[in-house]
Amino acid sequence: MITLFQITGSSSFAARAALECAGAEYEVVDVHPRRRDEAPGFAETNPLQRVPALREGDVRLAETGAILLWIGDRFPEARLAPPIGANARADHYRWVTWCANTLHVGWWPVMASFYFAEDEAARAAVEARGRDNILRAGKHLESWLEHHEWLAGEHPG
Template identity: 75%
Template sequence: MITLFQITGSSSFAARAALECAGADYAVVDVHPRRRDEAAGFAAANPLLRVPTLRDGDVCLAETGAILLWLGDRFPDAGLAPPVGTPARADHYRWVTWCANTLHVGWWPVMGASHLTPDESAQESLRAGGREQMRRNGAHLEAWLADHMWLAGDQPGVADIYAYMLVGWQHYDDIRLGGPALASHYERVGALPGVARARELDDLDPRLIRIHPDMRGGRPLD
């Protein structure tokens, strides 16, 4: 049995989209953002209480990139991860890792500057520097996608899903990443039935903006 510990509209979206694209049978546990210790089994699965966390039988996994790599292999028939030992597989490792260690964390100074310092002018500097870095990240994706339909191999995979989520977060800020190639990749990935279904389940519009900002997991936040 697979269980995804999630908060709708958060980083867990990518894991849910991969599960949907894989046609997996899974359950979700909706974690309350401020009362994470109330979610049954969550602390045992991930003492850091961060989402996404995945429990798959005896296996507990945290970190979006690790979960996506796991799911790509767990559902080989879904074709979300290229075959081991191929050049496309190397691209798959490279892009999932880059999403995790560069693109994902690249948003923190932009969106979470106030968590990093109480000093408001320092927050502004952090945001400005973060936006500049994210523009460079967008250009990096744009350059690859100008020549490639997908990030790894000739079909959409977990790397595309991860990048899609992180690129979608630009709509929460006054920044545009990449150019026409990245924009059309965003449209292509967003049109995948599993991704569209995950958006619906997570109550997100096509920009990945929460349709009901005060709700998580279909319930009002209290």
């Protein structure tokens, strides 16, 4: 059985959505954001205690991109990823990592400006820059989709 460690409202949502789309049987362990050491098995699955984290048998995974790529490979019948060896697989890698490394990271200044600045004016500037980065990322995505029906391959995976 797959176990997904999540914090509701976090990037864990992408992993949970992929498991649902794959038709996977899984259980969810909700991790309290301020008491991560209380979730049974969480530290063993991801010693950094960050979500999402996933466990199945001897498999231990952390990081949204890695989990999404694994789900695509683990459930090929769900067609969440182009077949291994297909040229479209490169686009699949590109967009999964883009979502995790560009789009998701871009939200941090908007959602958690207090990590980057102490006073209100500085936080407002950080948030504005974050919104600009998200808009730029969205335009990049729109530009791709003007010329492609899907992000990767010929299916909505």
